Amino acid sequence: MIPMIWVLLTVVFLMMRVAPGDPISATLGGKLSPDELARRQAALGFDRPILLQYVDYLWDVVRFRFGTTITDNQTIGSIIIENGGATLTLTVAALIFALILGLPLGLIAGRFRETVPDAAIRVFAILGYAAPPFFVGLLAQLLFAKNLDWLPASKMASPIVQATAVEHTHILMLDLAIEGNWDGVWDVFRHLILPATTLGLLVMGVFIRLVRVNVGQALGGDFVEAARARGVPERRVVSRHAFRNALVPVVTVMGLQAALLLGGAVLTEQTFSWPGLGSRLLQYLNNRDYIGVQGLITFFALVVVVISLIIDIVNALIDPRVRY
Amino acid sequence: MTATTTVTGSQDAAPDARPPRRGNLLSKIAAPYKQSHGVQRFMLITGTVLSLAFILMAIFAPLIAPYSFDTYQDAQGRFPQQGAPTSRNHWGTTVQGFDVLSRTIFGARTAVEVVLLAVIFSIAIGVPLGLISGYVGGWVDRILVLVMDALFAFPYLLLAIVAAFLLKNTIDSGIVTTAIAITVVYVPQYFRVVRASTLSAREATYIEAARAMGARPRTIIRRYLFGNVIQSVPVIGTLNAADSILTLAGLGFLGLGIQPTEAAEWGYDLQRAVADAGAGIWWTALFPGLGIVLAVTSLTLVGEGLNDVLNPTLRRRRVNKPRITSYTMNESGAVGPASAPEVEEDVG
Numbered sequence: 284m285i286p287m288i289w290v291l292l293t294v295v296f297l298m299m300r301v302a303p304g305d306p307i308s309a310t311l312g313g314k315l316s317p318d319e320l321a322r323r324q325a326a327l328g329f330d331r332p333i334l335l336q337y338v339d340y341l342w343d344v345v346r347f348r349f350g351t352t353i354t355d356n357q358t359i360g361s362i363i364i365e366n367g368g369a370t371l372t373l374t375v376a377a378l379i380f381a382l383i384l385g386l387p388l389g390l391i392a393g394r395f396r397e398t399v400p401d402a403a404i405r406v407f408a409i410l411g412y413a414a415p416p417f418f419v420g421l422l423a424q425l426l427f428a429k430n431l432d433w434l435p436a437s438k439m440a441s442p443i444v445q446a447t448a449v450e451h452t453h454i455l456m457l458d459l460a461i462e463g464n465w466d467g468v469w470d471v472f473r474h475l476i477l478p479a480t481t482l483g484l485l486v487m488g489v490f491i492r493l494v495r496v497n498v499g500q501a502l503g504g505d506f507v508e509a510a511r512a513r514g515v516p517e518r519r520v521v522s523r524h525a526f527r528n529a530l531v532p533v534v535t536v537m538g539l540q541a542a543l544l545l546g547g548a549v550l551t552e553q554t555f556s557w558p559g560l561g562s563r564l565l566q567y568l569n570n571r572d573y574i575g576v577q578g579l580i581t582f583f584a585l586v587v588v589v590i591s592l593i594i595d596i597v598n599a600l601i602d603p604r605v606r607y
Numbered sequence: 608m609t610a611t612t613t614v615t616g617s618q619d620a621a622p623d624a625r626p627p628r629r630g631n632l633l634s635k636i637a638a639p640y641k642q643s644h645g646v647q648r649f650m651l652i653t654g655t656v657l658s659l660a661f662i663l664m665a666i667f668a669p670l671i672a673p674y675s676f677d678t679y680q681d682a683q684g685r686f687p688q689q690g691a692p693t694s695r696n697h698w699g700t701t702v703q704g705f706d707v708l709s710r711t712i713f714g715a716r717t718a719v720e721v722v723l724l725a726v727i728f729s730i731a732i733g734v735p736l737g738l739i740s741g742y743v744g745g746w747v748d749r750i751l752v753l754v755m756d757a758l759f760a761f762p763y764l765l766l767a768i769v770a771a772f773l774l775k776n777t778i779d780s781g782i783v784t785t786a787i788a789i790t791v792v793y794v795p796q797y798f799r800v801v802r803a804s805t806l807s808a809r810e811a812t813y814i815e816a817a818r819a820m821g822a823r824p825r826t827i828i829r830r831y832l833f834g835n836v837i838q839s840v841p842v843i844g845t846l847n848a849a850d851s852i853l854t855l856a857g858l859g860f861l862g863l864g865i866q867p868t869e870a871a872e873w874g875y876d877l878q879r880a881v882a883d884a885g886a887g888i889w890w891t892a893l894f895p896g897l898g899i900v901l902a903v904t905s906l907t908l909v910g911e912g913l914n915d916v917l918n919p920t921l922r923r924r925r926v927n928k929p930r931i932t933s934y935t936m937n938e939s940g941a942v943g944p945a946s947a948p949e950v951e952e953d954v955g
Contacts, residue, residue, distance in 0.1 A: 290757040298769055397647065405650075406904075409911070413903035415853055417860045417877050418896035424884045425892065436885060546764030550857055554881060565861060568772050576772065583765055591760065 289341075291584045296340050299577045300333065310353045310571050344585075349578035354570045359578030362563055368454035369439055370559035373482060373551065374544045376475055380483030381490055386533070388487075389494025393529065394521055396499050404491060412488030416547050420481040420554035427477060435474050437556040444470045478555040485547045486540050493536055497529035504528070531602045538594035542587050639916040647915055654908025661902050665719035668712050673697070676713035676871035679704040689888055699890035702879055705871075711894045713871035717782070718852050718902060721865075724786035725793065725851045726844055732790065733797025738828050738836060740798070741805025751798070759795040767792050767854050771863040785858060785865055789851045800843055804836045842917060845910035849903045856899050873899050 307324045315323070324330050328339060343350065349359030392404040428436030439445070440455060444467045451458045456475075459467035501507060502525045510524050511517075549561030556562070560579060567575030640651060664671060679686055683695070690700040698707040740751040758766065770788035778784055808814060809832070817827050858864040859874025867875055873895040880892035 286753065287757060287760070290753045291761065294754065294757050294761075295769075298773060402650070405911075409904055409907050410900065413849070413853070413907060414896070414900045415856050415860070415874075415877075417857075417874075417881075418892070418899060421877065421880060421884050421892040421896065425887065425889050429884065429887045542760065542762040546762040546857075549764060549768070550860060553861065564768075568768065569862065571776060576769070580765060580769055584761060587760055587762060 288585065288588050291588060292341060292344055292581065293337075295577065295581055295584060296337055299573060299580075300336075307353065310573055344581060349581055350574045352567065352572050352575040352578070354567070354572040354575065359575070359582065362575075362579070363560065363582055364453055366558060366560050366563050368452065368457075369557055370548055370552070370561065372454060372456055372471075372475065373478055373557060373559060374548055376479035377482035377486060377544060377547075377551075378540070380479055381485075381487040384483070385487040385490030386494055386530075389491040390498055390521070390526055390529075392491065392495040393498025393502070393525075396495075401495075405495070408488040408491035408495075410488075411484040411491075414484070416481050416485055416550045417554045419484055420477065420551060423477045423481060424555075434477055436477070437554075439474055439558055440467070440471045441474075478551050478557055481554070482544065482547050482551045486543055489536065489540060489543070490533060493533050494526075494529050497532050498525050501525040501528040531598070534594060534598055534601065538587075538591035541590040545583055545587065639913050642916050647912060650908045651912030651916070654905045654910075654912060657901065657905030658909055661715050661905065662719055664712060665716040668716045672706075672709040672712040674706045674709040676705065676710050677868065678706060678709065689883060689886075689891070692890055698894050699888075701876065701891050702883060707876075707890055707894050710871040710876055711873070711898050714873040714876065714895055714898050715902065717865060717870040717872050718855060718898075720782050720870075721786045721789065721855050722848050722851050724783065725789040725855075726848050728786060728790040729793040729797055729847065730840060730844065733794040734801050734837070734840065736794070737798040737801025738805055738832055741802040742809055742824065742828055742832060748802075752802070755795040755798045758791070759799065763792045763850075764854060764857050767858055768861065768863060771858050775863060781869060782865060785855065788858065788863075789854050792854060793847045793851065796843055796847060797840065800839050801836050804839055805832055808832055808835050838917075842910055842914045845906055845913060849906035849910060852899060852903050852906070 307327065307329055308320055311320065311323070321330070328336060347360065349363075351358050352362075388404050388407070392401045392408075395401050424436045427434045435441070440448075444459070444464075445455075447464075448455060448458050448467065449462055451461050456468055456471045459465075459471065498521075502521070504525075506528075507520055507524050510520050515524075545561075548559060549564060551557065552559045552561035553565055560582075564576065564579045566572075567579065640648070640655075669675070674681065681695070686696055686700045686704045686706060688700065688704045689702050690696055690704075692699040696706045696708065698711065700706055701710070736751060736755075740748045767788050770791045771785065774784040774788055814827060814831055817831050822830075855864060855872070856874030856877070859872040859876075860878045862875075862878060864874055865872045876895040877892060877899075880888075880895070883889075883891045
């Protein structure tokens with residue numbers, strides 16, 4: 284895991300520095316006088332040899348320091364605390380939605396392979412994956428927010444809820460629940476439905492596909508044959524023997540899904556003006572703030588690696604074959 | 608497996624192997640369509656027909672579209688801004704006063720151009736690297752695997768975003784640079800699959816025989832390994848093409864894609880449509896979005912169909928199933944077993 288993180292960090296560092304010039308002149312070039320530019324470069328250490336900068340970067344990351352943005356002078360750490368909760372809420376809700384819908388559908392498709400329900404579910408899965416979140420999000424806004432007026436179209440909460448919330452955990456929904464403001468929780472929940480569904484549909488397709496293939500594979504396995512031979516009812520064969528075995532790869536792939544979720548979250552947040560890390564990343568991309576981009580990308584990379592590590596551990600817990 | 612048969616031939620006899628391969632290629636392309644059946648065949652054929660339709664639309668865009676992608680007026684004067692569909696602009700106009708129908712059709716052209724370039728680039732980089740890494744081994748292999756795994760683990764959209772961001776700031780944002788940004792994302796996939804099948808093919812008897820006859824590593828990689836390893840590429844290529852349409856649109860949506868003056872791009876159009884949605888204007892979002900969904904779906908259908916037919920691990924299972932009586936396991940350009948799990952995994 285450590286070499287993985289090291290390689291990832293090196294890749295991020297190299298990518299951000301292959302660009303000619305240094306982050307300061309790339310961001311502020313033309314806006315400041317050459318003297319002022321040189322002074323700020325020296326202050327942040329960008330006039331030193333690249334190797335030293337690289338070592339510094341790694342050492343900073345080890346201490347969880349991701350730098351201070353150039354354009355609005357905030358530490359990446361404070362941005363993560365401030366906006367991370369919104370992204371966490373969105374991705375967890377999307378994942379739950381994808382699991383609730385994806386697992387049963389995949390099971391049905393795998394059980395009745397190459398029949399009409401299977402084909403229908405497969406096409407649904409492909410469509411869920413093929414429709415980019417920003418398109419699904421726009422259609423959802425048009426239909427459910429504009430035409431039917433059931434749900435709010437964008438933002439994370441109504442202004443009044445947002446203004447009166449007291450910060451405890453920086454996760455708005457939890458903060459409101461701690462304060463006992465259940466109307467506020469409901470308000471955030473209503474705001475959450477459309478973005479979470481949009482992002483969830485993207486991931487759901489992968490779950491359906493995986494469960495389908497694995498249920499099909501498990502149903503062809505010797506242990507299923509053995510169970511049938513013992514006279515185990517077909518329902519039980521499918522739910523106990525095939526489905527459970529099909530879940531192991533799903534857990535494995537959840538690590539990869541984290542990457543898909545994060546990427547999709549950037550798009551979804553942009554579509555719904557959701558105040559998460561993706562929106563911040565985009566802000567710094569548009570302002571050409573190299574430190575902001577580098578810091579957030581580094582953080583995302585760390586998150587992905589840590590999640591895949593957790594998944595490995597969970598995998599070892601549920602699948603005895605991995606342990607030995 | 609073509610390479611196994613050429614092992615006995617001397618090295619000088621290589622060039623004349625071309626003519627018979629031609630016929631092979633055609634029948635190889637047709638094979639998946641012949642072997643598939645039922646729902647699978649329907650999905651495969653639907654996908655192929657739709658994909659071809661998109662490519663035709665891309666080629667003949669100027670003939671099909673009523674206006675060019677950046678036309679904002681005709682003989683009767685300027686188009687209305689955000690105008691509803693009329694007989695003049697069948698699918699309405701955008702906030703900039705462009706014709707939505709024309710932009711959607713020209714969007715297919717942009718998508719085909721970028722995706723084709725990206726797929727060619729990633730194959731040209733990923734396949735040789737995978738071959739070398741798998742065959743040579745040693746520290747070259749270890750370093751390449753580390754880097755590629757790191758890139759593979761990274762959220763692919765973020766990777767493309769960073770690449771596009773840097774290219775945009777240093778070079779320019781055009782069709783080629785966008786294709787390069789997308790290439791960065793997909794090289795690791797080809798690398799992994801090709802390396803995996805190279806590793807297993809390396810130990811095969813015919814490679815050993817070639818080595819024993821004194822063939823240089825270059826010759827072995829080019830003549831013997833390449834032909835065997837390349838067979839898993841069409842499936843990944845098709846699925847990646849589908850995926851890169853999404854990446855392209857994502858970049859466009861975030862404003863990191865192609866300049867709007869250079870070409871019509873579905874993702875960019877959808878970005879402009881976000882503001883329209885609040886006003887209940889649906890036509891600027893619906894049509895470019897449908898373009899993306901249909902293009903990606905059709906390519907995915909082709910890729911998955913090919914995978915189902917060519918992937919031996921999936922096929923074996925069907926044979927296990929008792930109620931199916933007719934099956935074909937003979938003479939297929941099957942994907943090597945070593946690569947099969949990879950393909951499944953990469954589907955996501």
